[in-house]
Each structure stands twice: as structure tokens, then as C-alpha cells.
Amino acid sequence: MKLTILGGGGFRTPYVWQALIRDHGTPRVTEVALYDIDRSRLETISAILHQLADGFSDVPRLTLHTELEPALEGADFIFAAIRVGGVEARCCDEHVALDRNILGQETTGPGGIAYALRTIPVMQHIAETIVRCAPNAYFLNFTNPAGIITEALQTVLGDRALGICDTPSGLGRRVAGALGHDHTRVQMDYVGLNHLGWMRRVLVDGVDVLPDLLADDQRLGRMEEALVFGKEWIRELGVIPNEYLYYYYFNRDAVRRILESPKTRGDFLLQTQTRFFEEAALAGPSAAQVWRAAVDERGASYMAEAKGGVQGAPATHREQEADPAHLGYAGVALGVMAAISRNERRTMILNVRNRGTIAGLPWDAVVEVPTTVDSNGVHPLTLETQPDLHQLGLMQQVKAVERHAIAAVLTGSPQEALKAFALHPLVDSVTVARELLAGYTSAIPQIAQALSTRNG
Numbered sequence: 270m271k272l273t274i275l276g277g278g279g280f281r282t283p284y285v286w287q288a289l290i291r292d293h294g295t296p297r298v299t300e301v302a303l304y305d306i307d308r309s310r311l312e313t314i315s316a317i318l319h320q321l322a323d324g325f326s327d328v329p330r331l332t333l334h335t336e337l338e339p340a341l342e343g344a345d346f347i348f349a350a351i352r353v354g355g356v357e358a359r360c361c362d363e364h365v366a367l368d369r370n371i372l373g374q375e376t377t378g379p380g381g382i383a384y385a386l387r388t389i390p391v392m393q394h395i396a397e398t399i400v401r402c403a404p405n406a407y408f409l410n411f412t413n414p415a416g417i418i419t420e421a422l423q424t425v426l427g428d429r430a431l432g433i434c435d436t437p438s439g440l441g442r443r444v445a446g447a448l449g450h451d452h453t454r455v456q457m458d459y460v461g462l463n464h465l466g467w468m469r470r471v472l473v474d475g476v477d478v479l480p481d482l483l484a485d486d487q488r489l490g491r492m493e494e495a496l497v498f499g500k501e502w503i504r505e506l507g508v509i510p511n512e513y514l515y516y517y518y519f520n521r522d523a524v525r526r527i528l529e530s531p532k533t534r535g536d537f538l539l540q541t542q543t544r545f546f547e548e549a550a551l552a553g554p555s556a557a558q559v560w561r562a563a564v565d566e567r568g569a570s571y572m573a574e575a576k577g578g579v580q581g582a583p584a585t586h587r588e589q590e591a592d593p594a595h596l597g598y599a600g601v602a603l604g605v606m607a608a609i610s611r612n613e614r615r616t617m618i619l620n621v622r623n624r625g626t627i628a629g630l631p632w633d634a635v636v637e638v639p640t641t642v643d644s645n646g647v648h649p650l651t652l653e654t655q656p657d658l659h660q661l662g663l664m665q666q667v668k669a670v671e672r673h674a675i676a677a678v679l680t681g682s683p684q685e686a687l688k689a690f691a692l693h694p695l696v697d698s699v700t701v702a703r704e705l706l707a708g709y710t711s712a713i714p715q716i717a718q719a720l721s722t723r724n725g
Contacts, residue, residue, distance in 0.1 A: 270296050270297065270298050270299060270300075270345040270346065270606075270610060271298070271299070271300040271301075271302065271343055271344045271345050271346075272289070272298045272300070272301050272302070272329075272344065272345070272346045272347070272348065272606075273301075273302040273304060273340050273341055273344040273346070273347045273348070273403075273406075274301065274302070274303050274304065274347075274348045274349075274350070275304050275305075275340070275347065275348065275349040275350070275351055275395065276304070276305060276349060276350040276351035276352065276412070277302075277303025277304050277305045277311060277314065277333070277334075278303065278305030278307050278309075278310030278311040278313070278314050279305070279310075279314070279350050279351075279352070280542060280545070280563070280567070281350050281411070281598065281599075282303065282314050282318070282350075283314065283317055283318060283321055283557075283560055284597060284598065284599040285348060285598075285599045285602065285603075286301070286318045286321060286322070287321055287599065288599040288600060288602075288603045289301065289328075289329055289603070290321070290322050290325045290328050290329070291325075292603060292607075293327075294607060294611055294613075295611070296610055296611065297329075298329050298346075298606070299329050299330060300329055300330045300331075300332065301329045301330070301331050301332070302332045302333075302334055302339075302340045302341075302344065303315065303331065303332070303333050303334065303340075304334045304335070304336075304337060304340035304341075305334075305335065306335060308333075308335050309546075309550065310546060311333045311335070312333070312550075313546055313549050313550050313556065315331060315333055316549075316556050317549065317556045317557050317560050318331060319331070320554065320556060320557035321557050337395065337398055338398060338401075338402055341398060341399055341402040341403050341406075342402045342403065343402075343403060344399075344402075344403040344406045345403075345405070345406055345407075345610070346406060346407050346409060346606050346609075346610075347399065347403065347406050347407070347408045347409065348409050348411060348602060349392070349395065349408065349409070349410050349411060349412050350411040350412055350598075351388070351391065351392075351412050352412075353387045353388045353391050353715055354387055354713060354715055356535060356538050356539040356542060357539065358384075358387065358713050358715070359375055359380075359384070359535040359538070359539075360533065360535035360536055360539055361383070361709070361712040361713050362375060362379075362380035362381075362383045362384055362535065362709075362713075363375075363380055363527075363533045363534070363535045363536075364533070364535075365379070365380075365383070365705060365708040365709050365712055366378065366379045366380055366705065367524070367527060367528060367533070368708070369701055369704055369705065369708075370524060370528070371524070371695065371696060371697075371701065371705070372516055372520060372523060372524050372527075372695050373527060373533060374516055374523075374527075374534075375413060375414075375534065375535070376413045376414040376415075376463075376464050376513070377464055377465075377513055377516045377517075377695070378516065378693060378695040378696070379690055379693065379695070379696055379705050379709075381413070381414040381417070382670065382674050382686075382689050382690060382693065383705075383709045383713065383716060384413060384414055385414050385417040385418065385421075385671075385674045385675075385678075386674060386677060386678060386686060386709070386715075386716045386719050386720070387713055387715035387716045387719060388412060388418060389417070389418065389421045389674075389675060389678040389679075389719070390678055390715075390718075390719050392410075392412065392418055392421060392422055393421065393422075393424075393425065393678075393679075396408070396422050396425035396426050396430070397425060399425075399426065400425065400426070406429070407429050407430075407431070407605075407606075407609060408422060408426055408429055408430040408431070409431060409432075409433050409602050409605060409606075410422060410430060410431065410432045410433065410620075411432075411433055411598055411602075414463065414464070414671075415432040415433070415434055415463045415464075415620055416432060416462050416463035416464070416620055416635050416636075416637065416671060417635075417671045417674055417675060418432070419431060419432035419463075419620045419635045420633075420634065420635040420671065420672075420675060421675050421678070421679075423622060423633070423635065424675075424679070428621070428622060428646055428647060429646075431605070431619050431620060431621050431640075431647055432463060432619065432620025432621075432635065432637075433598055433601050433602055433605070433619060433620070434463055434464070434598070434601075434618075434620065434637065435597040435598050435600070435601050436464070436511055436512065436513075437457065437459045437461075437466060437468065437511065437618040437637065438457070438601055438617060438618050439597070440459075440468050440494070440509060440511070441455050441457035441459070441468060441471055441618075442455065443492065443493075444468070444471045444478070444479060444482055444492075444509070445471060445473060445478065447482060447488045447489075447491060447492060448473075448478050448481055448482055448485075448488065450473045450478060451473075454473050454474060455471060455472070455473060456471075456472040456473075456475075456616070456639075457470070457471055457472075457618060457639060458470035458471070458472070458639070458652075458653065459618050459637070459638065459639060460627065460636075460637075460638055460652060460656050460660065461511060461636070461637050461638075461656075461660070461664060462635075462636060462637055462664055462667055462668060462671075463620050463635075463637050464511060464513035465511060465513060465514060465517075465663065465664065465667055466510075466511045466514075466637050467506075467508040467509070467510050467511065467514075467656075467660055468508060468509040468510075468511075469508045469654075479508075479509070483503065483504055483507070486500065489503070492509075493512065493576070494509050494510065494512060496575075496576050496577070497512050497515050497572070497575045497576060498510060498514075498515065498518065498519075502518065512572060512575065515572070515575045516695070517663065517694070517695070519575075520695055523574060523575065526574040526575075526579075527574050529579075530573075530574060530579040530580060531579060531580075531581075532579075532580050532581065533580065534570075534573075534580055536580070537570060537580035537581055538567070541563065541566060541567065542563075545559065545560070545563040549563075569583045570582075570583045571583075601617060601619075604617055604642075605617065605619070605642055608642035608643055608644075609642060609643070609644055609646070610644075611644075612643055612644035613643075614641065614642070614643040615641070615642050615643075616639055616640065616641050616642075616650065617639070617640060617642060618637060618638065618639055618640070619637070619638075619640040619642070619647065620635050620636070620637050621635065621636070621638070621640050621647050621649050622634070622635060622636075622649070623635070623636045623649070624649055626638050626649045626650070626651065626652060627652070627655065627656065627661070627664070628655055629655070629656075629661045629664070629665055630664065630665065630668055631668075634668055634672075636649070636664075638650065638652070663694065666692065666693075666694050667693070667694070669692055670689050670692050670693045671689075673685050673686070673688040673689035673692065674686065674689040677689060677719075677720060678719050678720075681719070681720055681721060682720065683706065683710075683720045683721075686706055686720055687699075687702055687703065687706050690702035690705045690706055691703075
């Protein structure tokens with residue numbers, strides 16, 4: 270099988286590669302095509318991949334591409350983890366909002382809308398190219414904001430496009446692990462949108478163990494979510510929120526802490542990733558070690574503002590999973606590939622078309638829910654109970670925002686973009702929304718282009 274990775278010169282590609290070289294099922298990926306617009310980064314990542322494969326036999330053939338069509342030709346699966354405008358644009362996403370005392374974050378709030386506005390046109394072009402070059406491929410989207418991007422992709426690719434995020438699955442495994450249960454026996458009752466969801470039950474052999482965790486002060490206190498939200502609030506909710514809900518439940522605290530920090534997450538990544546690629550390019554046979562060190566540095570400061578630290582000086586160290594074959598996105602993606610190509614029926618939390626799963630959202634809206642995957646495709650599971658009012662209301666409002674953002678790009682409409690900003694629950698004023706739209710179109714050329722060249 271051929272796997273194409275779009276954004277193959279990116280930081281996360283070695284995660285996927287480590288999962289692939291440990292996989293010996295049948296059929297398996299025999300060719301990995303890396304596509305990126307930056308040839309030097311491609312070559313640096315390629316060198317790291319070859320070093321990581323040292324000692325492994327029968328590794329996939331690796332090809333490098335700066336042209337899209339040859340990379341996609343004949344692909345069975347496509348991963349996409351691209352960043353239109355680079356980390357520099359991410360910094361703009363954050364600062365345009367923070368300059369107006371509004372949350373500046375990559376996927377949540379106005380920063381996420383800005384990220385989507387400049388990314389959807391590129392992803393639409395990619396989807397149209399896939400229809401020509403690899404019409405039977407499954408598209409596994411890692412590109413943020415994953416829910417919006419996946420929904421936009423589905424206008425071209427239908428159900429062959431699905432979104433992947435490791436946060437919900439990782440949460441379920443950690444809940445089981447905190448109570449001493451085998452995480453492979455876990456069934457998760459989770460509902461939401463990408464980066465906006467709630468773990469409602471964690472079933473082990475049919476028994477919900479989440480109440481046991483909520484009642485255990487010591488074990489609950491060791492959970493990252495207890496550090497982010499506080500044990501009292503989690504118990505009040507009776508569920509465990511996705512960590513990104515911190516930006517909704519504690520919005521003023523989050524904005525204050527980010528403004529007080531010496532640098533934003535984007536500023537931190539711009540500095541550290543620039544240094545990483547410079548050092549890795551010169552490291553020769555030690556490039557993989559440079560990458561591992563960068564992984565630790567990057568992971569340690571993840572959501573630092575929510576955990577009492579700042580970027581570059583976290584209060585806690587985010588634990589990494591020991592087995593690289595199951596590390597984050599790569600583990601979920603490999604599971605999807607195996608389920609489809611080998612008919613190894615699995616249930617995972619994915620971003621897929623709603624199809625009536627959540628009664629209060631449109632049929633074709635992308636939601637993040639438990640989904641069965643097999644050789645016949647993806648099938649969201651029926652929920653035992655629907656979301657409560659506050660969960661559904663927040664999902665409906667954010668989904669409306671996402672749809673206005675997609676419409677803004679598909680029609681080239683600044684008016685639709687303004688609605689996306691103005692209706693977001695973390696933007697408190699139409700006046701501020703106008704300022705945000707003006708600020709983003711001025712600071713990021715790709716957004717100005719997206720809202721001016723696709724009319725009609």
C-alpha cells in the first residue's frame with residue numbers, strides 16, 4: 270500500500286514513521302511519499318526517518334516530493350498535517366486576537382477561525398487533486414482546526430475524509446490506567462466537536478469506571494484534567510471535559526495568563542522549531558537525537574498556561590506514552606488504516622459526518638464521536654443518551670461558526686467571515702469581530718485572498 274503524507278517535512282512525520290516501521294500486518298504500507306513545499310525540511314526529516322529505521326527490516330520505501338500530483342498518484346491512504354502560512358501565521362492568529370484582549374489560540378476562538386480561513390482553499394485544491402489522482406484513497410486529516418477542515422474536505426471527498434485527534438482516546442486510556450484497568454478493554458462514551466467535547470462514561474467490561482475516578486481524590490488529582498479544571502469543577506460537571514474546554518470554562522483566566530506570559534505558544538514554537546531544523550540539518554547521524562530532544566521540549570510546554578506555567582517554563586511535564594507505535598495521532602491513524610485495509614473492526618473516537626448521531630446538529634455536520642471502522646468505511650455509533658443542554662448549546666453555536674467560516678471561503682464572502690467571528694461565544698462584540706476580521710486580512714495575505722477571489 271502507498272501512504273502519502275502531506276506536510277511530510279513537518280515535525281510530526283517521525284511519529285507516523287515510527288508506527289509504520291513497527292507494523293508487520295498484512296497488507297501493510299510499503300511506500301511512503303512525503304510531500305512538502307520546503308525541500309530542505311523534507312530532506313532533514315528524511316534523514317531522521319532513515320536513522321529511526323536503523324535496525325528494522327523491510328521498512329517502507331521513502332520518496333520525497335515538492336509537486337503534489339506525483340505524491341498523490343496511486344495513494345491508498347493520505348495523511349495531511351499542513352500549516353498554511355507556517356508558524357509565522359500562527360503567531361498572527363494569536364496576536365491579532367490578544368491585541369484586543371480576546372483569546373489567541375491555534376484552534377479555539379478567533380485564532381481557529383483565521384487558521385481555517387487561510388487553510389480551506391489549499392485543502393479544497395488538494396481534495397480536487399485527490400479526485401483525479403487517487404479517487405479511492407481515504408483521507409485522514411490531522412490539519413487543524415480538524416473539525417472545520419474535515420467538514421470542508423467532505424464537500425469534495427465525502428465520507429472518505431475523516432478527522433483524527435488523539436486527545437479523546439488518550440483521555441479514555443488515562444482514565445482506565447489511573448484505576449489500574451487494561452486500556453485495551455476500554456469503551457468510551459464521548460460526545461462533542463473537535464477540541465470541544467466531554468468524556469461521559471468509561472466502560473471496562475461493561476462497567477462505567479468514571480464514577481470511581483471522580484470519587485477518588487488522590488487518583489483524580491493525578492489527572493492532567495484535574496490540574497487544568499480543578500477537581501471540584503470536574504465533579505460538578507460529572508464528566509471529564511476535553512482539555513480545550515479550559516478556554517471556554519476559564520476564558521478570562523486563560524486570556525490573562527497568556528497576556529502575562531513572555532511568549533505565546535506560537536512564538537515559542539517559531540523559536541524552537543526554527544532552532545530544531547537548523548540543528549537537525551547540521552547534526553548528521555545525530556539528527557534523530559535532536560528530534561527526540563525537541564519532542565520533549567515541545568511536549569513539556571503543551572497548554573502550559575492552563576497548568577500554571579508559561580511557554581518554555583511549564584509547571585508540569587506532559588507525560589509521553591512509552592510505546593511509539595501507539596503515540597498520539599500516529600496510533601489512531603494506524604488503527605484506522607488497519608481497520609479499513611485488513612477489515613480489523615475497531616471503535617475509535619473520530620471526526621466524522623454526524624448522520625443523526627447528535628440529534629441537535631445537521632446530518633452532514635462533522636462531529637467527534639465513537640465510530641466503528643471496518644473495510645466498509647466509518648460508522649458513527651448511536652449515542653445511548655443525547656448531550657445535555659449546555660453541551661448541545663455550545664456545540665450548536667460553535668458549529669454555526671464553523672459553517673460560516675466554510676461558507677466564507679467557498680463563496681469568497683467577507684460577510685460570512687464576519688458572522689463567524691461575531692457569533693463565536695469567545696468574541697463578545699460585533700465591533701470587536703469587525704476589528705478581528707480587518708486585523709487578520711491585513712496581517713495574513715492568504716486570508717485576504719480567500720475572501721476576495723472565490724466570489725460567485
